[in-house]
Amino acid sequence: MNSAKPAIRRAVLPANRHGRDFVVGDLHGCYGPLEQALTAVEFDTARDRLISVGDLVDRGPESLRCLALLDEPWFHAVLGNHEAAMLAHAGDGLQGGTPQAARLHMAVGGEWLDACWPWAENAPLQQLMRRAAGLPHLLRVGDEAVDYHVVHAQLPVNLLGRRWTDKRLEDAWTELDPTVLVWSRSLFTRKPLIQRAWQKGLSPVFCGHTPGKEVRIRQSHVCLDTGLVYGWTGEWNESAITLAEPGAGGVQYHRFELRPKTWVGTGASR
Template sequence: MTHTPDALVQHHAANLAGRDFVVGDLHGCVDALRYLLREVDFDTARDRLFSVGDLVDRGEREHCEQALALVDKPWFYPVLGNHEDALCEVAEGTLPRNRWYGIGGGWAQGLPDEVLARYARRLRQLPLARVVGEGAKRFNVIHAEFFGDDAALDSGQFDAEVRDRLLWGRDLVLGTGKPPHHGLSLTFCGHTPVREVRQIGSQVFIDTGAFITEGCLTIVEARTSGIWSVSTVDALAHGAAAIVLP
């Protein structure tokens, strides 16, 4: 794995031994994740799970902390989401806690500052984008959206506007942005909940609202037609609570 000096973009070699999966916004829904990993027969020795970010917020404290623990799993490769960015800003003193609580950070009420700071230090090491493989088989993983080509993504030269779009942008899904760039490889995104996996140009939106009552968590197998989704309610009904994360 290589990365730009500021670690905003990390590059990974193609997985020649196993499969690559990408999971939508988790928001602490670890029960659904456990269920889906069992469904795809995930092999930690050969397979990799990439994440479009937003591991935390909206969920319970126990589940959000379990989601944060995934960052140190050797088979788990997340990008920074806007909710992780908000956690870091709170820990760094640039965002008031109550504003974070208003967008889902309420699980952290009562969490000691030193614990939050420890999480923030680890999360600040996450990239804004991951690039997997090369050529026709390449795919990218980001959080929200990107209006540029592969070369612009690879450069890691993101000004404040581009960074904000990578973390918060919704224009492409809402139909208010310019058409996607033709030079961008298949790119998996989250951030904006959609009813089902939706592709716009080369960008594939896979956040199906895991934290929403009528939503679900989705995993896709990159470069295949494989899509698996489950709600937390259904996952628990099928024994997810007893499944141990790899």
């Protein structure tokens, strides 16, 4: 039995010295609210960058259009658990994965992928799948002085041992388990008694994966999943798409509330 840990992928982006960076939470196929939110903040594709915490696909109405953002030079993303489920469903060579993988993806909103069949004859989908398969698990943004990190779920939490710092991440990122980075929810589901907002020595770690009504900050992790897709479906009365704008003075949050299937409602920045 092969128990080897999956290989981790990391990417590094230099600081954006010509425009602004925006980090966005889980999109889940909701392209319309994203488009309206970017218009509201006057996003400039020639200067600004949009960085996603992953989960571009599933549940919402435009998964393929959100996945196609991977072709844009101003767009960057890390691997989310829904991309992982999508790739497992598609299988090697887009010939189909195991029945178990197909059932798992369909259960979490992957029906849209079947509408693209036959996958192996769909050249645009092939290109997007290749891009998705190469997405990093961990993204560091900044030059010598780290500005921030991006991961889908969280860094490993070890309450009794060493905690992650910028330096430790730089020196020992290969020790990370990709499964934790993509799938774990422990940081945002445990009681907050042991979860301070900021952790000494660790720059902001923007993440998503665990939906909530507001942005949450624990141990330098900033969870930006504010339930976008649940606002579109009408399952939540309070739901939003949130863009975080890191800057020299801290992080500004642009929150745009959702109305069921009518996209963006009111917006506010703070």
